[in-house]
Amino acid sequence: MSTCVEETAFSKTKETTRIVIIGAGASGIAAATKLLEQGFKNVQLFEAEDRIGGRINTVTFGNSFVDLGAQWCHGEEGNVVYEKVKDLDVLDRPGEYTIYFVRSNKEILSNEQTNVFKEFMGKFDVNPDCEGSVGDALTESYWKEMNTQSILNDKSIIKEALDFLKRRICSENACDSVSELSPRNYLNFQESGGDQNLSWRQKGYKKFLSVLLKSNEDQPGDHGILKGKVHLNRRIAEINWSGNGEITLRCWNGQIFSADHVICTVSLGVLKEKHPKLFVPALPADKVSSIKGLKLGTVNKFFLEFEVQPLPEKMMGIACLWLEEDLKELRGSKFFWLESICGFHRVDRQPLLLEGWIIGAHARYIETLSEEKVLEGLLWLFRKFLSFSVPYPKSFLRSQWHSNPNFRGSYSCYPTYADELRTGRTDLGSPLVDVSGRPRVQFAGEAKSRTHFSTVHGATETGWREADRLNEFYKGRAEN
Ligand SMILES: Cc1cc2nc3c(=O)[nH]c(=O)nc-3n(C[C@H](O)[C@H](O)[C@H](O)COP(=O)(O)OP(=O)(O)OC[C@H]3O[C@@H](n4cnc5c(N)ncnc54)[C@H](O)[C@@H]3O)c2cc1C
CATH class of the missing domain: 1.10.10 (Arc Repressor Mutant, subunit A)
Known part of the structure; x- marks a missing residue:
């Protein structure tokens, strides 16, 4: 029996083998496009959302676009995103950036x-x-x-x-x-040298996806070289990798698919919540330990659009410094969550916008509040910190990465708990292989990058890594 299964597996070639990629974020798209370049013919992507991009989510706001997720290309040297686009003249270097440190008594530090x-x-x-x-x-x-x-x-x-x-x-x-x-x-983490905050000249980070896909970024739904291979609104509910033969995938709507290889790119947050049901049989203990030990933290953004420039010309942004007595008072009020806002800054090439960031438990908490309630808090914060008045915004937008079941957070980190469990990203990213070493279920995505986690370039590298793993495996097989 096992000989027969082995023969079947080994008779597959790049032409005939079936590869399913779960998730069409940066790592999934990177894996799929690379596999096609390497000559694999049967590559399918299943994506739970009704759009591609995952934590790259460029949306229309103000007079062009803003990014609810990844926004900047962090660095140049050793950064695969930068390498891919450097000759296309699509990135802006950060200009002079004057952030004012403002105290909650409105005093501005010198x-x-x-x-x-x-x-x-x-x-x-x-x-x-x-x-x-x-x-x-x-x-x-x-x-x-x-x-x-x-x-x-x-x-x-x-x-x-x-x-x-x-x-x-x-x-x-x-x-x-x-x-x-x-x-x-x-x-x-290995920081890539060069400018850390290169922005996408009003096109947003989706520009990078269109480069990978060779698609027209102005045409929604254009999946470029992945045309016909991306299946949206297809959340995979179960990956059955039992035995040594084909893998069976069950979609949330009951549809069943078979594959010879699966590349799973779902976020660490999704793995944490779903791995006991998602994988049949259960994942090995070292993988489970890495899923438990690492963390997918929450960072959310706000964007406010105004009729007129909200901050004085020279003020590119503010950092909020809380006086002890103000903080004490704040903590007893309904706006306690404002403590976790770092500050606000202008958006490149969009002077009528302000962007703010909120972190951690309070970021998760306010995902449960209505937009009106959040906006009320933000306007209170402006009044508390600024000696001039900020007008009522024309429009408001925020991200809610934690409450979305397809993400459950923003990007990953190593908590000290992972040290205690003696686990890390190598365990998380290692493939499930059969006795002959054939990769069956592989893992890609930012959290599975050892050196560039929490970035798009890290996610992209892991997608390419897993495509290369399959390419290596199929190298030298007769293409017939
Ligand atoms: C607020 C924020 C700001 C950021 N800023 C930057 C930045 O400036 N620069 C930078 O380099 N990086 C930044 N990042 C990080 C960067 O966005 C991520 O590291 C990267 O986009 C992750 O890509 P991925 O492919 O690993 O995962 P994802 O993009 O999460 O892709 C996984 C995909 O899997 C899908 N999925 C989940 N479950 C299922 C299922 N069961 N079945 C099918 N599909 C499923 C999801 O919908 C998703 O599309 C930021 C992230 C956030 C949230």
Whole structure:
């Protein structure tokens, strides 16, 4: 029996083998387009949403587009997104960016004071032999530095700025608190050199997808070289990988599909919630441990559109610093969640917009509130921090990444809990293979990147990695 199954599996070629990719985000699209380039013929993508892109979600707002998910290409050297588009003249370099540090009593810190904090942030890093959490490392090196800064003689400002820096680190690393963040998040991530915030010249991050797909980004529904291979509104409810033969997939509507290989790109949040039912038989213990140990944090965005420019010309954005007594009062009020907003900034080439970020548990909480309630809070925040009035916005938009069952969060991080479980991204990204080493169920997506997690370039690399794995396996087989 097993000989027969092996013969069947081994008789497949790039022409005949059936590959199903679950999820049409950056990693799924990267895997599918690469597989076609490599000569695989039967590649199908099943996507739960009614659109492609996943956590790349460029939508119309203001006078062009905004990104509810990925927004910037982070870096140039060793960044596959940058490499792919660098000759197309589609990216803008960030301009001069003046963020004002504003206190909850409306006081604006001087440039000299602000620069002390910005310089600290620019050089803060985690030492390889650091013990404890990123929060421990931050607090220690922060106070060491601040004690040498004579320009800052007001200890309360230093404390307020530390709270802000913590929120900033949480938003960059998608953790609820710096105390839960493992130093591995810093030590394993390899930053790509060059500009970190390259933007997509009013086209949004979907431009990158259209480059991968060779499609027209202005034509919704154009799937380019994946035409006819992308199946939207098809949430996969079960992946049956029992035995050694074909894999059976069940869609939410009862449809059944068969495949020889499955590349699963669903987010870590979806894996956390669904893996016991999604995989039959259950996943191996090391995989389950990595799903439990790693975290998909929540970071959400707001966009407000105004009739007139809401901030003075020179003010590109504000960082919110809470006075201790104001924070105490805030925590007892219905607007307690405003504490987790880092600040607001302008949007490139859209001067009538303001964009804000909120992190962690409060980001998840306000996903349950109505738009009106959230907007009421934001307008209160403007009144609290700014000495001038910000007009009522013309329109409002926000992301809700956690409550969407197809994501359950924004991007992944290493909490110290993953260290305790001695698990990580290699366990999460490793394929399920048969006795002969043939990949059966493979895993791609940002959380499965060892060095570029939480980014689009990391997700893309993992899609290519899994396509290469199959290509390697089929190398040298007769194409007939
Ligand atoms: C607010 C925010 C800001 C960000 N900013 C940046 C940034 O500026 N720069 C950057 O590089 N990165 C950024 N990121 C991260 C980046 O967006 C992600 O790392 C990347 O897009 C993830 O791609 P992926 O393919 O791994 O996953 P996803 O994009 O999540 O793709 C997985 C797909 O699987 C689908 N799916 C889920 N369950 C099922 C199922 N059962 N059956 C079928 N389909 C299913 C989902 O609908 C989804 O489309 C940001 C993310 C967020 C949320």
